[in-house]
Amino acid sequence: MTHYRSAMASSTVEDYLKQILLLSAAGDELVSMGDLATALDVVPGTATTMVKALAAEGLVTHRPRYGVNLTAEGRRVALGVIRRHRLIETFLVNVLKMDWTEVHAEAELLEHAISDTVLDRLDALLGHPAADPHGDPIPTRHGKVDAQVYATLATCLLEKPLRIVRIVDQSPQFLEFAEQSGLRPGELLRVTDRNLAAGLVTVRKGPARAVTLGLAAAGHILVAPER
Amino acid sequence: MTHYRSAMASSTVEDYLKQILLLSAAGDELVSMGDLATALDVVPGTATTMVKALAAEGLVTHRPRYGVNLTAEGRRVALGVIRRHRLIETFLVNVLKMDWTEVHAEAELLEHAISDTVLDRLDALLGHPAADPHGDPIPTRHGKVDAQVYATLATCLLEKPLRIVRIVDQSPQFLEFAEQSGLRPGELLRVTDRNLAAGLVTVRKGPARAVTLGLAAAGHILVAPER
DNA sequence: CGCGTTATTTTGATTAGTCAAAATAAATCT
DNA sequence: AGATTTATTTTGACTAATCAAAATAACGCG
Numbered sequence: 239m240t241h242y243r244s245a246m247a248s249s250t251v252e253d254y255l256k257q258i259l260l261l262s263a264a265g266d267e268l269v270s271m272g273d274l275a276t277a278l279d280v281v282p283g284t285a286t287t288m289v290k291a292l293a294a295e296g297l298v299t300h301r302p303r304y305g306v307n308l309t310a311e312g313r314r315v316a317l318g319v320i321r322r323h324r325l326i327e328t329f330l331v332n333v334l335k336m337d338w339t340e341v342h343a344e345a346e347l348l349e350h351a352i353s354d355t356v357l358d359r360l361d362a363l364l365g366h367p368a369a370d371p372h373g374d375p376i377p378t379r380h381g382k383v384d385a386q387v388y389a390t391l392a393t394c395l396l397e398k399p400l401r402i403v404r405i406v407d408q409s410p411q412f413l414e415f416a417e418q419s420g421l422r423p424g425e426l427l428r429v430t431d432r433n434l435a436a437g438l439v440t441v442r443k444g445p446a447r448a449v450t451l452g453l454a455a456a457g458h459i460l461v462a463p464e465r
Numbered sequence: 466m467t468h469y470r471s472a473m474a475s476s477t478v479e480d481y482l483k484q485i486l487l488l489s490a491a492g493d494e495l496v497s498m499g500d501l502a503t504a505l506d507v508v509p510g511t512a513t514t515m516v517k518a519l520a521a522e523g524l525v526t527h528r529p530r531y532g533v534n535l536t537a538e539g540r541r542v543a544l545g546v547i548r549r550h551r552l553i554e555t556f557l558v559n560v561l562k563m564d565w566t567e568v569h570a571e572a573e574l575l576e577h578a579i580s581d582t583v584l585d586r587l588d589a590l591l592g593h594p595a596a597d598p599h600g601d602p603i604p605t606r607h608g609k610v611d612a613q614v615y616a617t618l619a620t621c622l623l624e625k626p627l628r629i630v631r632i633v634d635q636s637p638q639f640l641e642f643a644e645q646s647g648l649r650p651g652e653l654l655r656v657t658d659r660n661l662a663a664g665l666v667t668v669r670k671g672p673a674r675a676v677t678l679g680l681a682a683a684g685h686i687l688v689a690p691e692r
Numbered sequence: 693c694g695c696g697t698t699a700t701t702t703t704g705a706t707t708a709g710t711c712a713a714a715a716t717a718a719a720t721c722t
Numbered sequence: 723a724g725a726t727t728t729a730t731t732t733t734g735a736c737t738a739a740t741c742a743a744a745a746t747a748a749c750g751c752g
Contacts, residue, residue: 248738248739250738250739270699270700271700272700280740281740281741282699282701283703283740283742283743284739284740284741285700286700286702287701287739288738288740291739302700302701303699303700303747303748304700334583334587335586336583344580344582347578348575348578348579348583350578351574351575351577353571353574355567355571356561356563356575359561359562359563360561363560363561475708475709477709498729498730498731499729499730507709507710507711509731510712510713510731510733511710512730513731514709514710514731514732515708515709515710518708518709529730529731530716530718530729531730
């Protein structure tokens with residue numbers, strides 16, 4: 239009866255498409271069934287079955303035994319889901335004052351239930367934000383994303399002033415750690431030392447106490463040069 | 466994995482329980498399978514099957530061939546759903562400034578996806594409202610409802626000043642009509658004429674123009690004596 | 693190249709929720 | 723009371739999404 243979004247995809251379908259987009263790193267590399275299954279917390283056989291169905295609907299292209307990626311239509315749907323997810327997260331943090339380390343799971347739930355009408359109101363209420371509280375870009379209603387390539391704490395220049403633009407890890411543990419260490423989007427800092435042999439990166443905020451983190455973790459924190 | 470609400474009921478189960486509560490008029494009369502099936506837009510056989518399953522879970526008591534009503538546990542769940550529904554409606558109207566004639570369907574979608582955490586924040590943001598924009602009471606977190614029995618425009622005294630407390634019809638057409646006629650919750654008026662033979666009721670706001678409506682419609686507008 | 697490891701696909705079963713249509717019980721009306 | 727109407731229940735079948743486990747294909751290494 240109610241046709242909120244054109245050609246209503248089930249929330250399962252939406253999750254598959256979203257995850258394929260996120261795993262292909264907004265690029266066009268094939269996503270393996272194993273990775274997809276892990277991300278969606280199903281067994282690989284389930285992913286295969288579902289992907290074949292999605293391919294039959296023209297939402298993905300499947301190269302059996304190699305992987306899957308999105309068609310233009312699949313990408314359109316996936317971007318819609320991501321837009322909803324990120325606007326909801328922004329709302330939860332900016333309006334409901336929830337902790338930015340806990341909103342991901344909440345948004346995961348709501349992203350499939352919110353209508354375009356409500357979403358547009360929310361978007362307006364929030365002032366049409368370009369990024370969510372994690373610093374992830376919010377696609378527009380028409381599926382455009384600010385494609386910008388950032389350095390990470392693992393790759394950037396030493397001693398240069400940097401601003402954190404984004405944390406690309408959604409796990410509560412990691413976000414909790416980042417929060418505790420003052421590594422939030424918007425914060426100003428510099429990398430004072432990077433020991434690739436030991437896999438350690440040391441960062442400093444102004445003259446204050448240093449924080450040391452592993453190379454892998456450092457790679458999840460995107461930064462832009464400042465001043 | 467995520468256990469938002471204790472003993473997570475599927476949204477189908479939630480809908481059945483909610484509808485049983487609403488159809489039994491918050492009372493304890495048995496709800497017929499026919500009425501339940503109509504309300505949920507399924508065929509009667511489906512309702513029977515589902516009700517048997519709910520009975521097996523201890524959420525309802527089913528007297529085969531006669532009807533169904535809620536157990537204490539089923540009622541608890543149903544009141545939770547209704548609380549979520551009405552708080553969401555209130556949010557959509559008061560914060561997102563949506564039209565009160567269109568929020569019902571939206572809330573229907575969101576009520577199954579919102580977590581208790583988010584709901585509590587919403588509740589606080591809205592100032593712990595006692596009723597939604599239709600005037601329907603919002604159950605507390607602990608399942609208490611302001612049980613108050615109101616007169617309707619079909620039953621109240623003539624010429625007495627009245628305040629509209631609630632509209633008990635969710636159909637957009639009816640709400641649209643009520644809106645157009647200035648029959649919103651909170652409005653002050655009096656019934657100047659009631660012709661039971663013709664099935665007509667005439668109401669007047671102050672000395673202004675009269676509005677005439679059918680007896681059935683009048684029965685859907687709850688009022689309380691004023692001054 | 694051939695053999696073992698690893699990832700993917702297939703197959704067969706399961707669960708929740710649904711419908712269509714036949715069977716049955718209750719209510720109603722002479 | 724008996725016959726007919728009406729509501730409810732049962733039966734069998736279907737769809738979406740899933741898992742377990744067997745079958746198959748690709749990869750990598752000596």
